[in-house]
Amino acid sequence: MSLLNNSPLIIETAKVVGVNDGYATVECVSKSACGSCGSAEHCGNSAIAKAFPTRTHQLKVKLTDSVELGDQIELGLVAKNMLQSALLVYLLPLIMLIAGAGIGKWLSQQNMAGDLLIALSAFSGLLLGFLSVRLMARYFIHHSRYRPRMLSRQS
Secondary structure, three states: OHHHHHOOEEEEEEEEEEEEOOEEEEEEEOOOOOOOOOOHHHOHHHHHHHHOOOOEEEEEEEOOOOOOOOOEEEEEEEHHHHHHHHHHHHHHHHHHHHHHHHHHHHHHHHHOOOHHHHHHHHHHHHHHHHHHHHHHHHHHOOOHHHOOEEEEEEO
């Protein structure tokens, strides 16, 4: 847990929905940031956030304390890892889209082909970016430093 002691954390509360062999299955509710400020009544973004239902996510977390079903626990995730994940998910497909369009442009100049080649290569780059993100996510899911950790049990 030394990694948690030296790094800023994103802390979230989760409800225990299952316990098995030193691990707990916990459920977190995704909340919109909109609606918590003083202008929420008059803001269009807040109205849009209210229109979409909250989503729940289930995670498997290694226990550091004894818990029972229904307990609330605090989870910690290293903020740097969350930022890296967000950059990977959002920027890699965008970069691959631009690279694909650039390759398509270069190929169209070489072969006198039209804009269809540019569009197809841009789409191919985007698809390759999404596939790369999916493969990297499978890699990251098996490394403990990218998993949330139980910090404490709330009373």
